[in-house]
Amino acid sequence: MADATAGTDPKPKTGSTADLVRASLARRNRKQSTLQVLGIGAMSFAFLMLFILVASLVSSGYQAFTQTHITLEVFIDPEEVPLERLPRGGFDDVIEASLSSVLEDADPNDRATMRALGSLLSNGAQFKLRDRVVEDPDLIGQTVTMTVPVSDPYDQLHKGLIDRETPEQFRRLKNFEIAWFDQLVAMEAISKPLNTGLISNPDSRFPELAGLKGALVGSFWALSVCFAISFPLGIGAAIYLEEFAPKNKFSDFVEVNINNLAAVPSVVFGLLALAVFIGWFGLPRSAPFVGGMTLALMTMPTIIIATRAALKAVPPSIREAALGVGASRHQVVFGHVLPLAMPGILTGTIIGLAQALGETAPLLLIGMNAFITSAPSGPLESATALPTQIFIWADSPERGFASRTSAAILVLLGFLITMNAVSIYLRNRFERSW
Amino acid sequence: MATTVFLALLCVSILGYSLNRQAAARMRANGTKLHSVPGYHGLYSLLSTIVPVVVLIVLWLALQGPTIDRFTMSGLPAGSLDELETGGRQLILAEIKSISRGRVFGNPEAWKVDAADRYVWMHAVAGWMLFGVVIVASLGIVGFARSRVAADFRARHGVERITSGLMLFCSTIAIFTTLGIIAALLFESIRFFERVPITEFFLGLNWEPQIPLREDQVAAEGAFGWIPVFLGTLVITVVALFLAVPVGLLSAIYLNEFATPRLRAVAKPVLEILAGVPTVVYGFFAILVVAPAIRSFGATLGIPVSPNAALAAGSVMGIMLIPFISSFTDDALSAVPKSLRDGALALGATRAETVLNVLFPAAIPGIVGGILLAISRAIGETMIVVMAAGLIASLTINPLDSVTTVTVQIVTLLVGDTSFDNPKTLAAFALGMMLFIVTLVINVFALRIVRKYREAYE
Numbered sequence: 010m011a012d013a014t015a016g017t018d019p020k021p022k023t024g025s026t027a028d029l030v031r032a033s034l035a036r037r038n039r040k041q042s043t044l045q046v047l048g049i050g051a052m053s054f055a056f057l058m059l060f061i062l063v064a065s066l067v068s069s070g071y072q073a074f075t076q077t078h079i080t081l082e083v084f085i086d087p088e089e090v091p092l093e094r095l096p097r098g099g100f101d102d103v104i105e106a107s108l109s110s111v112l113e114d115a116d117p118n119d120r121a122t123m124r125a126l127g128s129l130l131s132n133g134a135q136f137k138l139r140d141r142v143v144e145d146p147d148l149i150g151q152t153v154t155m156t157v158p159v160s161d162p163y164d165q166l167h168k169g170l171i172d173r174e175t176p177e178q179f180r181r182l183k184n185f186e187i188a189w190f191d192q193l194v195a196m197e198a199i200s201k202p203l204n205t206g207l208i209s210n211p212d213s214r215f216p217e218l219a220g221l222k223g224a225l226v227g228s229f230w231a232l233s234v235c236f237a238i239s240f241p242l243g244i245g246a247a248i249y250l251e252e253f254a255p256k257n258k259f260s261d262f263v264e265v266n267i268n269n270l271a272a273v274p275s276v277v278f279g280l281l282a283l284a285v286f287i288g289w290f291g292l293p294r295s296a297p298f299v300g301g302m303t304l305a306l307m308t309m310p311t312i313i314i315a316t317r318a319a320l321k322a323v324p325p326s327i328r329e330a331a332l333g334v335g336a337s338r339h340q341v342v343f344g345h346v347l348p349l350a351m352p353g354i355l356t357g358t359i360i361g362l363a364q365a366l367g368e369t370a371p372l373l374l375i376g377m378n379a380f381i382t383s384a385p386s387g388p389l390e391s392a393t394a395l396p397t398q399i400f401i402w403a404d405s406p407e408r409g410f411a412s413r414t415s416a417a418i419l420v421l422l423g424f425l426i427t428m429n430a431v432s433i434y435l436r437n438r439f440e441r442s443w
Numbered sequence: 444m445a446t447t448v449f450l451a452l453l454c455v456s457i458l459g460y461s462l463n464r465q466a467a468a469r470m471r472a473n474g475t476k477l478h479s480v481p482g483y484h485g486l487y488s489l490l491s492t493i494v495p496v497v498v499l500i501v502l503w504l505a506l507q508g509p510t511i512d513r514f515t516m517s518g519l520p521a522g523s524l525d526e527l528e529t530g531g532r533q534l535i536l537a538e539i540k541s542i543s544r545g546r547v548f549g550n551p552e553a554w555k556v557d558a559a560d561r562y563v564w565m566h567a568v569a570g571w572m573l574f575g576v577v578i579v580a581s582l583g584i585v586g587f588a589r590s591r592v593a594a595d596f597r598a599r600h601g602v603e604r605i606t607s608g609l610m611l612f613c614s615t616i617a618i619f620t621t622l623g624i625i626a627a628l629l630f631e632s633i634r635f636f637e638r639v640p641i642t643e644f645f646l647g648l649n650w651e652p653q654i655p656l657r658e659d660q661v662a663a664e665g666a667f668g669w670i671p672v673f674l675g676t677l678v679i680t681v682v683a684l685f686l687a688v689p690v691g692l693l694s695a696i697y698l699n700e701f702a703t704p705r706l707r708a709v710a711k712p713v714l715e716i717l718a719g720v721p722t723v724v725y726g727f728f729a730i731l732v733v734a735p736a737i738r739s740f741g742a743t744l745g746i747p748v749s750p751n752a753a754l755a756a757g758s759v760m761g762i763m764l765i766p767f768i769s770s771f772t773d774d775a776l777s778a779v780p781k782s783l784r785d786g787a788l789a790l791g792a793t794r795a796e797t798v799l800n801v802l803f804p805a806a807i808p809g810i811v812g813g814i815l816l817a818i819s820r821a822i823g824e825t826m827i828v829v830m831a832a833g834l835i836a837s838l839t840i841n842p843l844d845s846v847t848t849v850t851v852q853i854v855t856l857l858v859g860d861t862s863f864d865n866p867k868t869l870a871a872f873a874l875g876m877m878l879f880i881v882t883l884v885i886n887v888f889a890l891r892i893v894r895k896y897r898e899a900y901e
Contacts (some may be wrong), residue, residue, distance in 0.1 A: 040797035046698025051690040058762045065732045118723055244614030266617040272886045274823025276850050280875040284627035291508050306620050338601040367721025370825035374857050396723045403727045418724050
C-alpha cells in the first residue's frame, strides 16, 4: 500500500521516505517489544524453575531437620533381662511392657496389641537400651528414663504428614494407634528436638535412624584424595604448559587432550576407574580412595585451565624485572609469578572441588552406593559419598526417606554454597588487577 | 604400613636436606665461593631422594597385591583347585582374604585357614621388606647427594632439571588419562564383541541385556542391539534442546541487549546457580516434582503418560542446559565487534532489528558451537536419566513413553556386578565406547567451530 502511493505521489522523495519509515515504525516497535517480552518471559521461566526447585526441596526437607522423640520410664525386669544372659535379653519386651503400663487401653496379654506397641518406637530403641545395660549391669531391676526416636509412621503423624481424615484402611496408622499417640502427647512424653542424628548417625534401613555421617566422612576422604592428587599435578601441568613448554606438536597434543578431557561425560570416567583402578590394579571397590582418584582425573582439567588463566593474568613486567636482576626462569616462576597467581589458582581449585563434591555417576560405577552402616575410618574402607547417599535415599520406598533426601540435598547445597562463597571471598580479597 | 613407609622416607629426605644445607653453609662460612646457595644443595638432596623412592614405593604397592595373591593360590595343596573355573578360583581367594581379616563364616577347611595365615604372613613380610628397601635406598641416595656438595657443584641446575621433569610428567597425565580411557573401553569392548557379533550390536533392534543364570534356562539369550537405546537418548536430548535452546537464547539476548546493568549483575549469577546444581539434585527434582506434574497434567487432558516419561527427564535436563546455552550465546554476542552494532543503529535500525538481523547472524557460529556442546552434555548426562527415565528399551519417539538411554544402561548393567566375564557387564563398556566416540566427535567439531569463529574477529 505504502509502495503504491510512493510511486505515484508527486510529493518530494525525502518526504515519502520519512512517511514510509513513520508508517512502519509502529510495526517495528511492536516487534521490538515482542522480543523484549519473550526475553523477559524466558528469563522468568528460568528463575521460576530455580525457585520451584529450591522451594520444593525446602518444603519437603525442613521436616527432616527435627525428629519426634518419646521419653519413657522403663523398668528393666530381671526376669526378662537376666544378668547372666547379657548382652542378650528381652529388651523389646521390657520396653513394650513399659508402654502398655502408661497407655490406658493396651492389654499386655494380647500379642497383636503388644506387637503394635513395639512398632511405635524406632527399631533402634531396644539396642540403645541394651547398650546402656551392658555398660552398666547394675541397672537391671531399676527404672531408667530413656528418650528415643519414634518409628517413621508416628514421626510423620506428629509432623502432620499423615492426614487423620483419610479413611482408616488407606492410612498407615490405625485409629487405635493414633489414639495411643494422642495419649502420649497428652502426657507430654513426646518431644520434637533438632534432629542431630541426621548428621551424627550413619546410614540405616530405618528412616528415623538414618543419618549422613558415613556419607560426610566418605565425601571428606574422597575430596581429600582428589585435592592431594589434582592440586599439585594440575599446577605442575599448567606451569609447564604456560611458562616452559616450547611451541611444538607435543604441547599442542597435550592441550587438545586437556580440552577434550574437560568435556568427556562423567560416566566414562567411572568406566575408566572400574576397568583400570579396580579391574587391573585390584584396588578395593566402594573405597573413597578410588573415588578420589577418579574425581581427581575429572577435576584436573578445571584446575589446569584456571591456573593457566591466573598465570596469564600476571603482567609480563614482573617476569622481566625478575629476569633483569638475574633470576633464572625457575626462580622467576616459583618466586614471583606463582605466588602472585595463587589467589586465582585457589579460586579455580575450590570451584573444581565443589564440582567434584556433587559428582555422582562415576562414584556409582565404582560401588560407592553400597549400604554401609558405619562411617569409614580410612580412605580404603567401603563408604558412600554425599551425592550417592542422596541417590540411595531417593530410591528408598519408605516415606520418611523422601524428606531425608531433600534434607541431605539441602546439606549438600549448603556445602556447595559455602565453597563457592569462600572462592568469591578469596577472589575479591586477594586478587589484584594490574 | 604404607603410611609408615612414607613417613620414614620423609624423615630420611629431610635429614638429607639439612645435611647438604649445613655442609654447603659451612663451606661458605669458610670463605669458599659456591656456585649455588646452600638451600639449593639441600633441595637437590631432598628431590633426588623423594622422586625415585616414591616411584619405587608406588610400583611396589601396585605389584604387591597381585603377587601375593598368586603365591597364595600356587601354595594351595595340590588338587584343591582342580576343575575350577576362574570364578571359582576368585571365590576361594576372596574367602581366604576374608578369613585373613578375621571374618570367618561357618567352618572353613583347614587348608583355607592355613592359606589365610600364610597370606597374612606374606603381607607382613612384604611390608617389612618394603620398609627395609626404602630405608636403604633413600639413605644411599642421601649419602651420594652429600658427597656431591662442592664449591663448583651446580645444585641449582640439578634442582631445576628435576622440577622441569616433574612438570613435564604432570602435563602428560592428561595424555595418560585419555589413553587409559581408550584402552579400558577398547579392551573390554573387544571382549564383548568376541561374545556378541558386532553386526548385532550396531544393527539389532532389540536391547534385552540378560544372561542365562543356568545353562538350561529357556529364553536365555539376551539381545544386544543398541539402536533402541540410542534412539531413547536422542528423544530425551531433543526434548531437552526444545526447552533449553529457546529459553537460553532469548534470555541471553535480553540480558545482552535490553537489560539494565543492575538487572544483568543480578540475573547472570542467578542463572549460574542453575549450572552449579549437582545433577543428582535435578534427578530428585524430576521424580519429586516434574514427573508427577506432567502425569497429572496429562490425566486432566485424558492423555496417558508413562510414569517415567521421556518428557520429564528431558525437560529437567533442558532446565540444566539453560545456563549453558545462555552463557555461550552471551559470549558469542559480546564478541561481535562494536562497529557492526553501531553501524546498524546509525542506519536507523531498532535494537531488535540490530540483534536479529546483524548481531545474531554474526554470532551464529559461536551459538551453534555452544548448542553442539550442550548436545554432547545431554547425551552424556547420567544422573537425571538414571533417576527419572525408564529401564526398558523400546523403539519409540513418543516423548510421553518411557525410554532408556545409553548412560542409564551403563549404570544399571554395572552397579552391583563385579565379574567382567559375561556379555551383560561387557555390554556396558561397548555402550561406553560409543558414548565416548559420539561425544568426542561432537566436542571436537564444536570446539573447531567456536575457535574458527573467534579467529575471524580478532
